[in-house]
Amino acid sequence: MGAEEKVNILLVDDQKAKLLTYEAILGELGENLLKAQSANQALELLLRHEVAVVLIDVCMPDLDGFELAEMIRAHPRFQATALIFVSAVQVADIDLLRGYAAGAVDYVPVPVIPDLLRAKVRVFAELYRKTKQLEALNAELELRVAERTAQLATANAELELRVEARTREREAALAQVHEMQKVESLGKLTGGVAHDFNNLLSVVLGNLEILRKYAVHDPRQLRLVDAAIQGAERGATLTSRMLAFARRQELRPETVYVPKLIEGVVDMLSRTLGPGIQLSTALDLAAPPTRVDPNQLELAILNLALNARDAMPDGGKLTISARAERLGVNEITGLGKGDYVCVSVSDTGFGMDEATLKRAVEPFFSTKSPGQGSGLGLSMVDGLVAQSQGAMRICSQRGAGTKVELRLPISSAPVIETVPEPNLGQEPDGPWRVLLVEDDPMVAASTSAMLEDLGHTIVEADSAKRALDVLRADGAIDIIITDHAMPGTTGTELAAQVRREWPGLPVGLVSGYNELNGEEQSDIPFLLKPYRQEQLAQLVAALARHLHRDRSKAKFDGERFPVDTAEVLQSLRDR
Numbered sequence: 332m333g334a335e336e337k338v339n340i341l342l343v344d345d346q347k348a349k350l351l352t353y354e355a356i357l358g359e360l361g362e363n364l365l366k367a368q369s370a371n372q373a374l375e376l377l378l379r380h381e382v383a384v385v386l387i388d389v390c391m392p393d394l395d396g397f398e399l400a401e402m403i404r405a406h407p408r409f410q411a412t413a414l415i416f417v418s419a420v421q422v423a424d425i426d427l428l429r430g431y432a433a434g435a436v437d438y439v440p441v442p443v444i445p446d447l448l449r450a451k452v453r454v455f456a457e458l459y460r461k462t463k464q465l466e467a468l469n470a471e472l473e474l475r476v477a478e479r480t481a482q483l484a485t486a487n488a489e490l491e492l493r494v495e496a497r498t499r500e501r502e503a504a505l506a507q508v509h510e511m512q513k514v515e516s517l518g519k520l521t522g523g524v525a526h527d528f529n530n531l532l533s534v535v536l537g538n539l540e541i542l543r544k545y546a547v548h549d550p551r552q553l554r555l556v557d558a559a560i561q562g563a564e565r566g567a568t569l570t571s572r573m574l575a576f577a578r579r580q581e582l583r584p585e586t587v588y589v590p591k592l593i594e595g596v597v598d599m600l601s602r603t604l605g606p607g608i609q610l611s612t613a614l615d616l617a618a619p620p621t622r623v624d625p626n627q628l629e630l631a632i633l634n635l636a637l638n639a640r641d642a643m644p645d646g647g648k649l650t651i652s653a654r655a656e657r658l659g660v661n662e663i664t665g666l667g668k669g670d671y672v673c674v675s676v677s678d679t680g681f682g683m684d685e686a687t688l689k690r691a692v693e694p695f696f697s698t699k700s701p702g703q704g705s706g707l708g709l710s711m712v713d714g715l716v717a718q719s720q721g722a723m724r725i726c727s728q729r730g731a732g733t734k735v736e737l738r739l740p741i742s743s744a745p746v747i748e749t750v751p752e753p754n755l756g757q758e759p760d761g762p763w764r765v766l767l768v769e770d771d772p773m774v775a776a777s778t779s780a781m782l783e784d785l786g787h788t789i790v791e792a793d794s795a796k797r798a799l800d801v802l803r804a805d806g807a808i809d810i811i812i813t814d815h816a817m818p819g820t821t822g823t824e825l826a827a828q829v830r831r832e833w834p835g836l837p838v839g840l841v842s843g844y845n846e847l848n849g850e851e852q853s854d855i856p857f858l859l860k861p862y863r864q865e866q867l868a869q870l871v872a873a874l875a876r877h878l879h880r881d882r883s884k885a886k887f888d889g890e891r892f893p894v895d896t897a898e899v900l901q902s903l904r905d906r
Contacts, residue, residue, distance in 0.1 A: 338383035338456050341365045343373040343399065344417070345391045353386060353417075356445040360453055370394035370402070377403065382412060383459035384452055389418035389430070400433040411462075413455035415439060529843035530774050532861035535563045537777030540864050541784060563861070584719065586744045587625050589672050590614035590653045596629050597651075600636050607646035608639075615654040621672045622742040623719045628674075631712040635676040635735050638709070642680025642733060650677045656738065663738060665722040670741045677734035683727040691725055712737070762786040763875060768798040768813035768825065769841075774860075778812070778841075781864045787871065795820035795828075802833065810874045815842040826855055837874035 340362050342353045350366045357364060365380060367373040370393055373385070385403065389396035396416055403409045416430045419441030427438045437451055543556045593614060601610050632651065639649050656673045658666055683691060692713045713723045716737050727733035765787045769775035772793075779789045790805065792798035795817060802808060811829060815822035826838040839856040858870045 336460070337361065337363050338459055339363045339365055339380045340452060340456060341367065341373060341376055341380075341382045341385045343367045343370070343385060343391075343396075344388035345369065346388075349388065352443075353448075356443070356448055357386075357452055360449060360456065362456055370399040373399060374402065377406075377409060377412075382409075384413045384415065384455045386415050386417060386452070387435075389416050389421050389426070397429055397433045400430070400435060404434040413459065415451065415455070417441060417443065527843070529860040530771055532563050532566050534773045534777045535566075536560065536861050536863060537781050539563065541780050544784070583624050583626070584622050585625055586620045586742050587623055587628070588616075588618070588620050589623075589628070589674055589739070590616050590618055592625055592628065593632065593651055593653055593674070596632065600633065600651075603633070604636060604640050604649065608643060609646075609648045610636075611648065611650050613650065613652035613654075618653055618655040618672050619670070619741040620744075621719075621739040622744060623721075623739055624715070627715050631715050631737070632674070632676065634709075634712055639676060639678035639680060639733070642678055642682070647679040647732075649679075651675070652677075655741070658738075663722055663724060665717075666738060671721070671738040672741055674737040674739070675734060677732060679732045682729045682731050682733050683725075684729045688725060688727050691727075692723075709735075761871075761875065762788060763809040763871065764788045764790065764807050765871070766790050766792060766798060766801060766808045766811045768792045768795065768811065768817070768822065770794060770814060770817045774814070778867070781867050782812075782871070784864065785868055785871065794818070795822070795825040798825060799828065799832075802829070802836075808836065810871060811836060811838040812870065812874075813838065813840060815840050823855070835877075837877045839870050839874050841870075 340357060340360070342350055342357075342364060344350050344353070345368050347368065350368070354364055354366065362383075365376050365382070367376055370391065373387075376382070377385075387396040387399055391399075394402075396418070400414050400416075403412065403414065414433075414435045415437045416435045417439045418426065422438075422440045430438045436455065439448060439451065539556055539560045543553065543560070593612060597610065597612060604610060636649060636651070639647075643649075652673075652675045654673055654675075656671050658668060658671060660668045662668075692709050709723075709725075712735075716723045716739065719739055721737060721739040724736045724738070725733065726736070762785070765782055767775060767779055767782065767789055769778060769791070770793050775791055775793070779791060782789050790801055790808065792801050795813070796819065798811070798813065802811075811826075813822040813825055820828075822840045822842070826840065829836055829838050837856075839858065841858045841860055841862070843860045856870055856873045858866060862870075
C-alpha cells in the first residue's frame with residue numbers, strides 16, 4: 332500500500348441521519364467511507380473489504396455494538412482492526428470498560444466533536460496504512476532474505492567443495508612431506524652406513540693390494556685375491572650410489588654444456604645398449620650451461636639408458652634430449668621460477684603402473700630379478716640432481732613407456748677448459764715423513780701399510796690433539812694426511828690449526844663421504860674412501876709438489892682423488 336492509497340473506514344449505525352453526519356465529518360479525511368445500518372451489513376462489508384477503522388454505534392436494535400465488536404474480534408482477519416465506539420446513552424465508566432473489554436481502541440461520547448473524531452480516526456487510519464506498508468516491506472525483506480539465503484547456501488556448498496579439495500590437497504602435501512621426511516631419514520641412515528662401509532672397504536682394499544703384491548704367488552690364489560678386490564670395488568660402487576641417494580657424495584661441479592656432454596657419450600651408449608635399441612638424440616646446442624659434476628651426470632644418463640634398455644627386452648627406441656626451459660612458479664615440484672636445462676631420457680618400453688611409479692625412487696626398490704639390480708639407480712640420479720639444486724620428474728604409464736626428466740638450473744659461470752693432470756714422473760722424489768691422523772685403528776693400519784710400501788716413513792696419531800702434540804715434538808714431518816670425521820676436532824679444523832702454526836706444511840684430507848662444505852675444502856687436497864694405493868700415491872705426490880715452495884706463501888689448489896668414475900661406468904657396461 333502506497334502513502335497516497337486510500338483506506339476503507341466502516342461506519343455502523345442504525346440511524347441514517349447519524350451516518351450522514353459521520354460521513355460529513357470524516358469526508359475531509361479523503362478516505363473511502365463504507366456505511367452499514369445493521370450488524371449483519373457491517374459483517375458483510377468487513378468480509379468483502381479490507382477495513383482500517385470501524386466506527387460502531389453502541390445502541391442498535393438487533394445486535395448492540397458490544398456484541399458486534401465481539402463477533403468482529405472473534406474472526407482471525409479482524410483481530411487487529413481498530414474499533415471505535417460512539418454512544419450518547421451508555422457513557423458511564425462501566426460502559427467504557429465493557430467497550431474496551433470487547434476490543435475497542437477508543438470510546439467517543441455524543442455529541443461528537445468533529446475535529447476530535449476526525450483526529451482519532453485519522454490516527455488509526457494512518458496506523459493501518461503504515462502497518463500495511465511495513466508488512467509489504469517485511470514481505471519484500473523476507474523475499475530478499477530468502478534469495479540471499481539461497482545465494483549463501485550456494486556459496487557455502489561451493490566453499491565446502493573448495494574446502495574439501497583444499498583438504499585433499501593438504502593431505503596429499505602432508506603425505507608428500509611425510510614421504511620426504513621418511514626418505515630423508517633413510518638417506519641419513521644410508522649415508523652413515525655408507526661412510527662406515529667405506530672405512531671397512533678401505534681396510535679390505537688396502538690389505539688385499541699388499542697381499543697381492545707380496546704374499547701371493549700361486550696363480551689360483553692370485554685369481555682369488557683379484558676376485559676379492561673386484562668384489563670390494565663393486566662394494567665401493569654400491570656405497571657411491573648410497574651416498575648419491577643420501578646426497579652426500581663428493582661432487583666436483585663444473586660449468587658444463589649438457590648437449591655437448593651427451594654428444595660425447597652417444598657412441599659409448601650405442602655400444603653399451605646393443606643393436607636392439609634404436610638410440611636417437613634431440614639436442615639444443617644453443618642451450619646455456621649448467622653447474623654439475625660432468626662425470627656423475629654421464630653416469631646418471633648411462634644409468635637411465637640401462638634402465639630403459641632393460642624395459643625393452645625385445646628392442647625399442649630410446650631418445651635423449653636436452654633443451655633450455657623457463658619455468659613458472661610452482662610449475663615443477665621443488666623448483667622455483669627461472670631458467671633451467673632439461674635433460675630427458677624416454678623409451679618405448681613396457682612402462683610402470685601407478686604403484687610402481689610411486690616407489691620408483693625409493694632406495695633398494697627394484698622390479699628386476701634378484702641379482703639383476705641394486706635398486707639404487709634412480710635414487711642415485713635423484714640424489715645427484717637434488718644435490719645440484721635441480722629436480723627429477725618421472726612420467727610413465729603401463730604399456731606407454733617411460734620418460735625421466737632432469738632439470739638443472741642454468742649457470743652464468745664461465746666454462747673452464749680441463750687442465751691436463753701434471754706428469755707424476757716429474758714429481759719431487761721421496762721418501763717422505765708422513766703424519767697419518769686416523770681414529771679407526773684398522774684404517775690406520777691399512778693406510779700405513781700402503782704408505783710404507785711406497786717407501787715413506789709413517790708417524791700415526793689417533794686424534795687431532797695427538798697430531799698437534801707430535802708436530803710440536805717432531806719437526807721433521809713433511810706431509811700430513813688426516814681423516815676428516817673424528818671425535819672432537821675434525822680434519823678440517825686440524826688443517827686450519829696446522830696452517831696457523833706451520834704455514835708451509837701440506838695437509839691432505841680423506842673421508843668416507845663429502846662432509847666438507849664450501850670454501851673450507853676448496854684448497855685442501857681431498858681423497859674419497861675407499862681408495863687404492865695408486866690414488867694414495869697421487870695424493871702424496873700432490874702434497875709433495877708444495878714441499879719445494881716457499882712455505883710462508885704456500886696455498887694449495889684443492890685436488891680431488893675420488894673413486895674413478897670410469898671404473899663405475901665400466902661396471903655398469905658389464906651388466
